[in-house]
Amino acid sequence: MRAVSSEIFAPGLLDGQAALVTGGGTGLGRAAAAELIACGAQVVLAGRRAEVLEATAARLGPAATTATGDIRVDDDAERIVATVLERHGRLDLLVNNAGGQYFVPAEAIATRGWQAVMRLNVGGTTRMAELAVERAMRPAGRGTIVNVTLSPHHGLAGMTHSSAARAAVESLTRAWAERWAGDGIAVIAVAAGHFQTDALDKYPAPVRESVARMVPLQRLGQPREHAWLVALLASELGRSLSGSVVTLDGARDNWCGPWPPPAITDDGGDVPVEERRPAATR
Numbered sequence: 001m002r003a004v005s006s007e008i009f010a011p012g013l014l015d016g017q018a019a020l021v022t023g024g025g026t027g028l029g030r031a032a033a034a035e036l037i038a039c040g041a042q043v044v045l046a047g048r049r050a051e052v053l054e055a056t057a058a059r060l061g062p063a064a065t066t067a068t069g070d071i072r073v074d075d076d077a078e079r080i081v082a083t084v085l086e087r088h089g090r091l092d093l094l095v096n097n098a099g100g101q102y103f104v105p106a107e108a109i110a111t112r113g114w115q116a117v118m119r120l121n122v123g124g125t126t127r128m129a130e131l132a133v134e135r136a137m138r139p140a141g142r143g144t145i146v147n148v149t150l151s152p153h154h155g156l157a158g159m160t161h162s163s164a165a166r167a168a169v170e171s172l173t174r175a176w177a178e179r180w181a182g183d184g185i186a187v188i189a190v191a192a193g194h195f196q197t198d199a200l201d202k203y204p205a206p207v208r209e210s211v212a213r214m215v216p217l218q219r220l221g222q223p224r225e226h227a228w229l230v231a232l233l234a235s236e237l238g239r240s241l242s243g244s245v246v247t248l249d250g251a252r253d254n255w256c257g258p259w260p261p262p263a264i265t266d267d268g269g270d271v272p273v274e275e276r277r278p279a280a281t282r
């Protein structure tokens with residue numbers, strides 16, 4: 001019996017599927033795992049901290065199990081994928097969600113910091129994708145990989161190392177989609193804007209306090225919204241979206257300052273609208 005059903009998808013949308021969600025113990029990964037389970041999938045949560053994974057698995061119920069490891073370490077990455085196959089005999093969906101960075105001005109990024117961000121976001125994501133394809137998806141002739149990246153795409157002050165890393169992942173997404181199409185494998189990137197997860201607590205106070213104002217929608221994204229998109233991409237529709245970067249960001253990509261821009265607002269704080277020409281001159 002299904003413990004919790006999806007709020008928006010038909011029951012059984014992902015029945016029989018086995019999914020691996022890296023970084024599945026927290027935030028966006030946990031929300032994605034919960035929605036995949038609500039749609040009928042079995043989910044393996046991967047991450048470095050066993051206790052975090054176990055707590056999430058207990059919360060999500062018997063369809064969730066765990067595999068501890070560091071996606072940057074080849075032996076760990078191999079063991080995580082092997083665990084999924086031993087447990088379920090298949091891997092239909094890899095959500096490459098584990099990733100991140102630290103907040104720092106571009107000119108202050110140390111070489112080791114740049115390398116750490118690249119190793120996690122590009123190296124770890126690449127290795128997990130390769131292993132999923134080699135060990136499970138190509139032999140099965142089918143699979144879907146969802147790579148979580150970052151919006152805005154026009155550069156993000158304080159996270160330029162991550163912007164560069166995620167641009168690389170989006171480029172790889174397009175290349176993999178083309179390369180693996182003949183193997184029945186779909187590859188899609190989800191460029192997440194600013195979402196309300198516990199991870200935001202680590203950012204400097206002025207960033208935390210103003211981040212929602214940088215989103216034209218004027219609020220942070222909710223993890224369940226991201227999770228719905230991941231479930232949709234795991235469905236049949238994901239196959240024809242292969243090679244795409246789907247941006248889920250409340251229009252953040254379209255504006256790079258606070259919204260509305262203070263310089264153009266009227267006394268009430270609203271964006272002014274131009275006057276229409278008189279009807280006779282239109």
Ligand SMILES: CCCCCCCCCCC/C=C/C(=O)SCCNC(=O)CCNC(=O)[C@H](O)C(C)(C)COP(=O)(O)OP(=O)(O)OC[C@H]1O[C@@H](n2cnc3c(N)ncnc32)[C@H](O)[C@@H]1OP(=O)(O)O
Pocket residue numbers: 099100101102103104110111112113114116117120156157158193194195199200203207211
């Ligand atoms: C003004 C413009 C405003 C724009 C505001 C936008 C705000 C947007 C916020 C919302 C968007 C949210 C996006 C998210 O992604 S939230 C998810 C966040 N989660 C994570 O980041 C988790 C994963 N992150 C990490 O594990 C680490 O950050 C890291 C990627 C660095 C990997 O850690 P690792 O353990 O490999 O690295 P080390 O700690 O060993 O460090 C290696 C070197 O990295 C440098 N470093 C690391 N941390 C810092 C720091 N806090 N400050 C400065 N330098 C740092 C450093 O060079 C390390 O080398 P050394 O140890 O030799 O010093």
Ligand SMILES: NC(=O)C1=CN([C@@H]2O[C@H](COP(=O)(O)OP(=O)(O)OC[C@H]3O[C@@H](n4cnc5c(N)ncnc54)[C@H](OP(=O)(O)O)[C@@H]3O)[C@@H](O)[C@H]2O)C=CC1
Pocket residue numbers: 022023024025026027028029046047048049052069070071072097098099100101120124148149150151191192193194195196197198199200
């Ligand atoms: N929240 C937001 O606004 C946005 C988030 N994103 C991205 O979405 C993803 C999830 O973010 P969010 O949930 O907010 O943040 P979290 O920091 O909660 O998620 C990161 C997850 O990845 C895991 N992880 C980190 N490094 C490794 C590693 N080397 N090997 C295995 N697992 C690892 C962490 O678990 P553990 O430490 O136990 O290993 C954690 O569960 C990240 O890629 C993030 O950059 C993108 C845009 C916006």
